[in-house]
């Protein structure tokens with residue numbers, strides 16, 4: 416049973432994919448509600464009200480996925496979530512149209528003084544001469560950040576006869592030409608635009624990008640819009656440039672602090688504001704809720720997700736192709752971890768045959784997740800596998816090789832420790848399943864699942880019998896047994912599987928037998 420906490424106001428209709436799950440309990444309460452047992456929560460859905468910080472995450476040891484019903488994830492400490500192996504997803508385009516429309520509405524309202532004039536009429540005043548507006552037609556709109564919202568705004572503004580100059584370092588010339596906009600450097604946008612609007616995410620680079628220096632480059636009489644994130648335009652600097660009459664007006668939907676409280680901008684009549692309403696439409700809220708609800712369900716049902724912030728997206732088709740290799744990679748990582756009892760400084764993985772054509776970095780992460788599972792307290796998965804290896808000083812390498820050792824596909828994992836190395840090779844055989852075909856120099860063939868015993872011994876008569884006798888004396892049933900050796904009378908290995916885990920006493924008896932070099936007990940999940 417999964418417990419899903421919907422902590423902010425998210426469209427109930429959009430949550431339908433989750434509400435239809437038979438094995439899920441949906442709780443619609445704030446994360447701070449004392450009735451909510453945070454320890455049990457598997458999935459958390461938020462808008463922007465809940466601050467998903469490290470402190471909250473520490474109270475949610477079971478949390479597997481955080482879903483933001485919207486674009487910006489600045490209310491989520493993504494790095495802290497990543498460290499804990501928690502997937503973070505968003506709904507990247509469900510509110511694009513609403514926010515572009517809101518920006519356009521703000522622009523039109525600002526240019527025609529609609530909010531101010533509206534208020535006077537309601538106050539029973541008739542000040543027709545006070546509100547001389549400016550047409551949009553023929554004006555140059557400067558768009559900083561030509562992503563989803565910037566693009567939709569450009570389309571609408573072009574329909575009003577505006578010229579569009581954009582600055583976005585990631586916009587190609589071809590795409591700009593296709594959209595009918597002029598791609599410029601930031602200074603050109605600042606100098607040439609009559610109206611400037613920002614549509615970037617809030618990052619270290621964009622924070623305060625419209626500061627005093629930038630404002631000093633703009634035309635006298637320029638107008639500004641911010642319907643992206645508070646802080647991209649420096650509020651103090653904007654207030655200064657409005658105060659000296661350089662900036663003719665501003666329309667703001669977002670603020671450095673929300674709610675903004677006292678703000679130097681609010682004293683100006685030519686500043687209009689809305690309380691972060693860009694995405695507040697029935698359609699956008701239904702879209703984003705449906706998007707994240709679908710994704711959370713897919714994730715909980717073990718399917719790939721498309722809109723993860725901290726996990727590479729892979730399609731369902733590709734995931735289905737890699738699923739068996741994903742499993743065996745994890746199992747090999749787990750076997751290494753349980754057999755090599757020293758610090759590891761390098762793990763390298765070689766892919767050959769058909770598996771080499773797939774998304775191998777996903778498989779490398781799975782092998783690391785399997786390796787760390789029995790070693791460290793943190794939940795390691797594809798989200799934090801590389802980070803965890805790096806933090807622990809383990810170099811991770813990935814290679815493709817043409818030599819598949821006669822198999823259609825094979826994956827070889829080598830772990831190097833202070834004293835020893837461990838090499839394991841596995842393959843996935845259609846209609847047969849995952850098999851380990853090589854262990855530390857020995858060819859073998861076993862299913863990497865269940866309660867296993869890996870014995871390194873000398874190839875002498877009676878060894879197998881003595882092992883069997885001890886197990887029989889303890890009433891332990893051997894489910895399967897495979898042996899491998901390099902040469903007659905030399906070193907050999909056997910891998911046995913049992914229906915239940917082997918006790919310490921049995922292990923101690925086996926270890927004392929003659930001709931046994933080493934014994935490793937393992938539990939490998941399927």
Ligand SMILES: NC(=O)c1ccc[n+]([C@@H]2O[C@H](COP(=O)([O-])OP(=O)(O)OC[C@H]3O[C@@H](n4cnc5c(N)ncnc54)[C@H](O)[C@@H]3O)[C@@H](O)[C@H]2O)c1
Nearest residue numbers: 487514560561562563564583585614615616642643693694
């Ligand atoms: N007001 C609201 O309610 C509301 C609703 C939705 C989104 N938003 C915000 O709007 C913004 C844009 O959202 P989007 O969906 O269009 O995002 P997006 O990712 O599609 O577009 C962002 C664009 O900014 C560009 N960019 C990044 N750094 C830049 C820089 N330093 N200079 C210039 N361009 C840069 C990127 O290349 C990208 O094209 C985000 O901040 C988002 O959080 C606000």
Ligand SMILES: O=C(O)CC[C@@H](O)C(=O)O
Nearest residue numbers: 462463485486487694695
């Ligand atoms: O949840 C909201 O209404 C705001 C959403 C918006 O800021 C976003 O980044 O998607």
